[in-house]
Amino acid sequence: MVETKKQSALDSSGNKLPIDKSDYEEEIFTIITDENYEEMVSDFCEAIFKNSVFEASNTSNDVIDTYMLDVNKLLKQLPRPYTIVQEFYHIDRSFRDTYYTYFSNQHFQVKRYSRRLFFFAIKLSEKEFFTQDEEEQERVADHFMGACVINPLTTGVIGRTLINPRYILNLKSSVYMRLSQFELNIYGKKFNVDAFPYRMQDEETMRCAEVSLLNLLEYYANSYHDYRSVVPSEILENEKRHSHERVLPSRGISYPILTKVLSEFGFSPRLYNLSSIDKYSLSQITQEDELKRCLHYYIESGIPVALNLLPIGNNGSGHSMVCIGHGSVSKELVKKARRNKWISWDNKEHCHPLINSADFYEDYVVVDDNQPVYQVRPFQHLSLYPDMRVENIAVPLYKRMFLDASDAAAIVRSILHHKQFGIDVWSDNFLNEKEDVIIRLFMASSRSLKNFRLNTLENIYAKEAYVIVPMPRFVWVCELYRVENYEDLKAFGEIVIDATSAFGRGHSACSLILMHYPNVIGIRYPEQTTPEFDEMIELENDGLFEGYRKNLQKIT
């Protein structure tokens, strides 16, 4: 058996066994360089296919290339030189689960073991890898790029993949992404990687929607103690409870069921549907524009969401993916956004128009099982399939995030043009007459916001105000920028509103927790039921302050 050959190759380091006609031999450490990568990657993929995926000795190279195309692409995408460290017998939690739920029941044999490939952005020898020298260990750990599981399946060969996007994205401009730090172990050593989970669908137990769910749930379980990690069979079990037909073999999930499954795992999800968004005859803002704004508020909040794409006209099957970040500002869209600025009807001759920064971004970072890991694509073409558009957004919200994005935007709009708490009242000495103001709306954990403001605000009394005011676990924040300061993210003011009250009660100023305008901060305590501030703190020399940047990581 090829399996035995591979084992003997590993055991006796001096007696390497050739695989077919190639000189390539499977080893734990493989170094890929600019000189050898074409041949080496191809041989590497062929050996994996023949030894771990499909043990037919007469499979032609063309067929192997087709099956291993995605692995091949991934290996060629990584920056050279790099080292692959292989774990030949890896038990992948999610594959082993699907194996016993489904593949073990099949007549033809499917292997139990996965393989795992660890990638290091240096040339690494066995001696260097296993060194006891702390400095050398640190050097190796610093160059860890991530890992990828290879499942013994012809469809869905790439299993759980965790790769730091810094190594894989070839960017013209920066992107901003939500990642989580994962700990991985191999051969007695621990490595950490900032990544978002990626895997391919096997088309039997998991389709795109299940893969989206699994990736999302794995991210949340790894990032927050409120959620536990799940295996595919648990997703299928929950799906079965709400579905009207069998769930295996999988035929995908509709988004209403997907959000139901999310709620079974402890989330309070919101589902936004394109056609449910109001249309207005006298506004050029489309339902798609509004849905994109909604998506952007959540992405800017560092909340990865599941996207459901359907062919325009709803003919044909849909697709699902996860959105985890956004690209850089598009100058063309800034121009368009400036034309759609919000103006207060009651005070249209004097108010400061509001420009929504959510309209500035065209590109979003998606994790899509039909595309290589981490794709930066325009909102209109997130999928590789032509003529598909985002139809549903499922947002896995924490159970006490009662105020959703669209309601938060409505409250913010109303407060910023409020005759008592608005920009027009408190920023008139700072801004020019009718000067445009850019707003940036996002949700943040109060703990993190307080910490960020404590570290970045200059005025001691301003720091004190932020630290002292009681806040719920999550708050909606709307930062205010002059047009020329947005690029550097230097805000002149912000308002913080309560994310734990629903729209009805919290409409307008009753939601305000803190307002920070040039030279003044107003704070409200939880006992304050009327829209009045308990304390107004006057600030001297209150300069511009840093825009909050802790929700997303900047990748350049």
Add this chain to the structure above:
Amino acid sequence: MAEYYISYRELEKLFDQYIAETPNNSQLLEHKAEILAALTGDYEQGNWDSANEMISLWENQIDKPSQLLLGSRYIRVQQIMLDFLKVSCTSGLIDALIVYVSQGSFTGFTVSVGTGIAVALWELFTTVKKLDDWDFCVYMQAATHFREYSEFTIDELKSWLPSVAHPDCNMHNSTWHCDYLVAGNCTFNQTPKIEEALKSLYGKGLLLPIKENLKYGFKFKK
């Protein structure tokens, strides 16, 4: 150009103002409920019943203003579309469309004149709001001069665009950012864009080329 959130009540007040500024406004007054129903409804799925219901709601609202039905509801509007609404009223474009529908020239279905007016106007506004900048500019210029020129030539259209002699542009205000308006001088009519826009408006069923005398006329959907 800017976006406002206004209540239905405020929209009605604004429309009353446009009616007051329109000469010979009897048609607008008579069909006020239908026009407001066109501005506040969504009839994309050919939902005539929905148009009918919205007209009834507006008829009630006009007779007996109520906060419960429509008064406290909000609608999103853009300045540019309000400008177009005003121009459509004052130039007689809406009047012409009402006459067209009243003569039974709209749709193959048997619907009341009122419903036909609401849906035809909704279609007009929905098509216009989707126009690209330059298409919108040309259509707005043409609609502004509808009363005097229900048919017009390209040269007439060009003469309406702002120039050094008459720098006022009915598209331009302090919040409109136009690539072609530089120091009050519009360079749009020196580009092939104007003919492209006319062709595009023909393609979208808003204008009709009249070949005999090289003129363009307004087209209403059948």
